[in-house]
Amino acid sequence: MPVRDGALPAALADRLDRLRSAEPYKVGFPGWSTPMPEALLPFFSHELNNYGDPDGDPVFPWHTKDLEREVIDQVAEMFGARLDSRWGMVTVGSGEAILYGLWHARQRFPHACVFHSTAAHPSVLRAAALLRMPAVAVPTDGRGELDYAALRSRCARTPGSAAVVVATVGTTLTEAVDDVPRIRAVLADAGVTDQYLHVDAALAGMPIALASGCPPSFGLHNQGGDSLSISGHKFLGTPFPTGLLLARSGPLPTAVPGSTLCGAPDGTSSSRNGHAALLLWYHLRRHGAGGLRRMALRCQAVAEYAARRLSAAGWPAWRAHRYALTVVFRTPPPAVLDRWPMPAVGEISHIVCTPGVTHERIDRFVAAVRAAS
Numbered sequence: 001m002p003v004r005d006g007a008l009p010a011a012l013a014d015r016l017d018r019l020r021s022a023e024p025y026k027v028g029f030p031g032w033s034t035p036m037p038e039a040l041l042p043f044f045s046h047e048l049n050n051y052g053d054p055d056g057d058p059v060f061p062w063h064t065k066d067l068e069r070e071v072i073d074q075v076a077e078m079f080g081a082r083l084d085s086r087w088g089m090v091t092v093g094s095g096e097a098i099l100y101g102l103w104h105a106r107q108r109f110p111h112a113c114v115f116h117s118t119a120a121h122p123s124v125l126r127a128a129a130l131l132r133m134p135a136v137a138v139p140t141d142g143r144g145e146l147d148y149a150a151l152r153s154r155c156a157r158t159p160g161s162a163a164v165v166v167a168t169v170g171t172t173l174t175e176a177v178d179d180v181p182r183i184r185a186v187l188a189d190a191g192v193t194d195q196y197l198h199v200d201a202a203l204a205g206m207p208i209a210l211a212s213g214c215p216p217s218f219g220l221h222n223q224g225g226d227s228l229s230i231s232g233h234k235f236l237g238t239p240f241p242t243g244l245l246l247a248r249s250g251p252l253p254t255a256v257p258g259s260t261l262c263g264a265p266d267g268t269s270s271s272r273n274g275h276a277a278l279l280l281w282y283h284l285r286r287h288g289a290g291g292l293r294r295m296a297l298r299c300q301a302v303a304e305y306a307a308r309r310l311s312a313a314g315w316p317a318w319r320a321h322r323y324a325l326t327v328v329f330r331t332p333p334p335a336v337l338d339r340w341p342m343p344a345v346g347e348i349s350h351i352v353c354t355p356g357v358t359h360e361r362i363d364r365f366v367a368a369v370r371a372a373s
């Protein structure tokens with residue numbers, strides 16, 4: 001069937017209906033939806049290609065690399081990175097940002113093992129495998145936080161004086177937070193002199209930093225991470241996957257034969273999404289640090305409400321820490337899961353109270369759990 005200009009093909013109209021009717025039941029995953037600001041719509045009729053490494057502009061004007069640099073600067077500031085050495089870029093998502101973080105690590109310590117907890121996101125293992133870095137899984141406690149004694153013994157057993165650790169600040173299932181300064185102390189105690197810490201802060205990095213005070217203990221400073229990754233489509237709510245890689249310093253010069261065909265050196269990356277940087281820039285400017293902080297506190301209050309309401313309804317629920325947006329509980333019956341999609345790992349499920357989740361939505365979810373139990 002040909003598609004006519006201006007008319008929505010039936011297959012897409014059905015899809016839009018399905019999307020709209022799924023929206024009120026969205027609690028199980030950390031993305032959320034918000035209307036696209038009308039002022040931004042004209043940009044979506046233009047190509048925006050942030051070609052090349054983040055520091056230089058291409059010769060063509062259809063990019064937003066200046067906005068990208070502002071986004072990186074603002075978020076790096078929030079995490080305490082030094083102005084004169086900080087580096088970063090907008091990525092496809094946290095998965096790609098973790099890959100770049102581990103690439104930085106491998107540049108510095110080419111033979112080091114990557115230590116990560118068993119609750120780390122699969123993208124950590126994937127990145128280590130792509131970079132051919134050996135990976136060592138370290139157990140966690142019952143809630144998903146790294147077991148520091150186990151990290152120490154794994155490090156002591158691994159030859160060499162260098163180690164790369166990926167700390168998770170907000171594990172995917174329970175939002176458990178690994179203690180970054182404690183990891184540094186454990187590594188020093190195990191005789192690791194060359195340390196590289198990447199902080200996977202996909203969902204929780206921003207809301208925790210905003211609510212607990214910037215820079216947070218896991219920020220980009222001496223006791224914190226060397227690099228840090230965040231997703232743009234989770235707490236910040238871009239309608240397509242995006243991410244940020246932030247680092248205390250840039251990558252080392254590589255043997256990759258970059259070119260300047262488009263004006264900007266491309267030793268690190270070539271075409272990248274300019275609309276992602278535009279939306280992130282707009283979102284940060286529109287809300288400002290104060291607005292984002294209020295948003296984080298509101299989300300945390302909704303999560304606290306959800307845990308209380310579920311527990312009161314006879315379905316015990318908990319949060320890993322007081323800033324958590326994630327509420328964890330025993331997996332509800334299939335009748336609930338059919339309507340309210342969410343992960344079910346073993347017998348554990350969760351909801352994530354990102355800014356789109358309202359008290360009203362929580363009330364309907366709790367009513368559904370109560371009716372099915």
Ligand SMILES: Cc1ncc(COP(=O)(O)O)c(C=O)c1O
Nearest residue numbers: 093094095121170171172202231
């Ligand atoms: C802790 C953690 N790290 C990494 C990722 C991957 O993020 P993205 O979907 O932005 O690639 C996720 C996704 O849920 C996550 O929870």
